Amino acid sequence: MLYKPLGNTGLKTSLIGFGAAPLGNEFGAIDEPESTRAVHFAIDHGINFFDTSPYYGRTLSETRLGKALEGRRHEIILASKCGRYDIDKFDFSAARITQSIEESLTRLRTDHLDIFTAHDIEFGDREQVIHETIPAMRRLQEQGKVRFVGISGLPIKLLADVAQRGQVDTVITYCHFNLMVRDLDTWLTPAAEANQIGLINAAALHLRILTREGPTAKHPAPASVKEAGAKVVGLLEAAGLDPAVAAVAYSITHPYSASMLVGMCTVKEVSANLGALDLQIPPEVLAGIDKIIEPVKNTLWPSGRPENDDL
Numbered sequence: 001m002l003y004k005p006l007g008n009t010g011l012k013t014s015l016i017g018f019g020a021a022p023l024g025n026e027f028g029a030i031d032e033p034e035s036t037r038a039v040h041f042a043i044d045h046g047i048n049f050f051d052t053s054p055y056y057g058r059t060l061s062e063t064r065l066g067k068a069l070e071g072r073r074h075e076i077i078l079a080s081k082c083g084r085y086d087i088d089k090f091d092f093s094a095a096r097i098t099q100s101i102e103e104s105l106t107r108l109r110t111d112h113l114d115i116f117t118a119h120d121i122e123f124g125d126r127e128q129v130i131h132e133t134i135p136a137m138r139r140l141q142e143q144g145k146v147r148f149v150g151i152s153g154l155p156i157k158l159l160a161d162v163a164q165r166g167q168v169d170t171v172i173t174y175c176h177f178n179l180m181v182r183d184l185d186t187w188l189t190p191a192a193e194a195n196q197i198g199l200i201n202a203a204a205l206h207l208r209i210l211t212r213e214g215p216t217a218k219h220p221a222p223a224s225v226k227e228a229g230a231k232v233v234g235l236l237e238a239a240g241l242d243p244a245v246a247a248v249a250y251s252i253t254h255p256y257s258a259s260m261l262v263g264m265c266t267v268k269e270v271s272a273n274l275g276a277l278d279l280q281i282p283p284e285v286l287a288g289i290d291k292i293i294e295p296v297k298n299t300l301w302p303s304g305r306p307e308n309d310d311l
Contacts, residue, residue: 001046002277006258007198009148009169011077011114013259015252016273017049018042019202022265023064024057027208032064035265039068042270043075049259051172051200053081053119054104062107070109079115080104081152083124083133092124094136101140115170116146121162122153122304134166150198154303155310156184160191167195172261174203175300178251179210179232179289180225183298189256202261204251211244212237220301231292239285248276250286 003012021027023035039050050069052061062080069076082100083092097118105111116137121129129151137149150170153159163171171192176184184201192199208215209229219226236243252260262273290297302309 001048001274003048004258005198006200007169007192008196009198011148011198013049013077013200014047015259015277016047016248017051017200017259017261018047018270019261019263020050020052020061020065021056022061022263023052023068024059024061026056026061027263030265034267035064036068038265038267038270039065040072041267042264043072045270045274047270047274048075049077049079049261051079051115051117051261052108053084053117054100054107055081055084055086055119058086059103059107062104066108066110073110077114078108078110079117079150080108080113081117081119082137083121084119090120090123092118092121092128092133094132097133097136098140101145105145112144113146115148115150116140117150117152117170117172120153120304121151122155122158122308124305126158126162126308129162130166134168148198150200153308154300155308156186156188157310158304158308160187163188163197164191164195168197170198170200172200172202174201174261175206177201177254177257178204178206179247180206180229180293180296181298181300184254184257189254193256199257200259200261201251201254201257204248204260204262205244206247210247220303222296222299222301225296225299228293228296232289235285235288235292236281239282241279241281241285242272245272245276245279246281248273249279250281252276 002015148169152172233243236246
């Protein structure tokens with residue numbers, strides 16, 4: 001396993017991080033004993049960064065991860081979130097943030113989080129996040145309940161602005177550096193580097209577009225993006241590559257991002273993702289992918305309040 005510094009936090013995260021959303025049945029029911037084995041297998045093979053949220057499975061992910069980490073919490077960097085609690089339920093008030101940490105600590109069976117992240121901030125009021133949410137999180141840091149404070153979301157212009165004005169420690173971004181979209185460096189990376197903010201990437205599979213199974217019907221991308229993604233999957237398979245593993249292999253190459261969060265819940269999935277560490281996509285295959293995605297490159301979708309969106 002390779003480890004990279006997370007901004008100026010002093011933490012070093014594994015290049016591949018364990019995204020625990022699947023533990024909350026976010027993509028279908030799972031086998032809980034197998035998910036526990038997957039957590040242990042990941043730790044045994046060097047994955048030290050685990051990320052969850054009360055939103056994932058509406059507290060189920062945190063509950064399952066907390067059980068799986070019993071006796072091993074001290075071996076990992078544990079991150080969870082606040083502010084988002086259901087599909088359309090957001091509360092970034094100081095009172096809710098203060099209550100949220102207590103609930104998460106109980107479910108995760110720990111006395112502190114290493115990283116506490118305001119979840120999908122584009123659905124909240126930007127100024128409230130800066131002037132109320134983040135200060136409330138900093139007070140929890142002073143109390144020793146969290147070590148570092150961060151934000152997450154889709155719109156990178158918003159993330160760059162809030163990260164700098166709110167002076168956070170970390171940012172989680174998704175769908176901005178993978179085989180379909182490569183615009184992370186246009187806004188967010190320069191802001192993060194200039195302020196020594198830790199950058200965490202997610203959604204190497206572009207929310208399952210880059211898998212053999214393909215995305216769900218509810219995927220927010222335009223049809224043209226899904227069609228291009230299917231062609232990319234076909235090209236990777238023709239080259240003898242597992243599309244999902246290849247997608248992770250590409251996404252971990254970003255020079256500044258400290259970790260690539262990948263959702264997983266079985267030993268087989270963890271093992272496959274670890275294989276991405278040693279995979280190099282042939283240049284001719286990458287050139288073919290670039291040709292396929294050219295008409296839709298960097299095409300995303302609206303997320304959150306209109307005033308917070310990049311589009």
